[in-house]
Amino acid sequence: MLVQKFGGTSLQTLDHVRRAALRIATARRRGAAVAVVVSARGSRTDDLLRLAADVGAAGPSRELDQLLAVGESESAALMALALNGAGVQAVSLTGHQAGIQATERHGDALITAIGAARVRSALDGGKVAVVTGFQGVDPDGDVVTLGRGGSDTTAVALAARLGASVCEIYTDVDGVFSADPRTLPAARRLPWVPPGVMAEMAFAGARVLHTRCIELAAMEGVEVHVRNASTQAPGTTVVDRQDTAPLETRRAVMAVTHDTDVARVLVHCRDVYRDLAPDVFEVLAAQGTVVDLVARSGPHENEFRMGFTIRRSQAEPVRAALHRLTAAFGGGVRFDENVGKVSVVGMGLLSRPEYTARLMSALAGAGIPTSWIATSQMRLSVVVPRERVVDAVETLHREFHLDRPEPADVTSATASGRSATA
Incomplete structure (x- = not known):
């Protein structure tokens, strides 16, 4: 059982759709039962929001959700057509048809249950089930949307309901990075990220995954793989790494994130x-x-x-x-509104008070004014002027040496040294 989710940028053009269909077809031909969750293509959701604004829509409503759901429905039908054209049987299903039930909060609903009878029926019949992300149905039978990035949550919820141990999230980057690679070219791909750290990164501005999807994955035990839809890069696995290395021998800071929607x-x-x-x-x-x-x-x-x-x-x-x-x-x-938030994210940060001191000292040394600060074991966040956000990201990424590979495990290195001496 495999659940794959394709974001809007990975479906932007027909060539993108064909590449995604080929990847799905390959997994299906290898014998996997495949359920696929799709977002609206490219900027389709933004285009629909502009249309709604042009006719006077003012905030979330039933009718706006009816309109926005069109984007994902279009993607699902197009993907099913592409798969059928490639010789792989597929059926598209809206959130309602897939049995995705949600709360009545238009524009930001929460998934309450997934019946998934028609999804299972399609899979049992050897078909790929292509499900619309971002949408469900409320107790009155009306379409509700799950908020921006909600397709990630749909995919993880569906994986949990179907008993899939892995949910693959395909996007336009090679995985999760130590900073936004579009902002900081020196950012390094992280081969793995613990779910708790990933949730903090998502909340603090990392746009690769939606916060709610990671929280749900952690609760349901679903392993999330983040990969580039256009390459064969290994990507990033979001999972608790099981090994014997003590926390003190690992790098505490894993990433620097930023958010200008503040x-x-x-x-x-x-x-x-x-x-x-x-x-x-x-x-x-x-x-x-x-x-x-x-x-x-x-x-x-x-x-x-x-x-x-x-x-x-x-x-x-x-x-x-x-x-x-x-x-x-x-x-x-x-x-x-002329501010941004920059965060250092990792593990055990409060146990290392020198990290807060290093953060503040590095920003002061770069001439970047700071105001409010919040600290926790997994996140140190500070408010800076909006025009200095990128400078702050670069400064902290350099301060915590995130452009370098993680140091080898100290215990293993010490043990190897002793063995060589012996």
């Missing part, structure tokens, strides 16, 4: 003793807004202050809702 928000209300933090978080939750780098005033101060970062693309609805909240207490909200 807005810094400061909520403030003077002479207010009430704790407004729960109200602020309720506003953010109601908007489905992801929050990071949170700091706030203490409980005994006569002024409420709270700062955090959100996605810049989600700023407008949040801005209006927070202004309504703070206006009732004579307060206000400030948004700074």
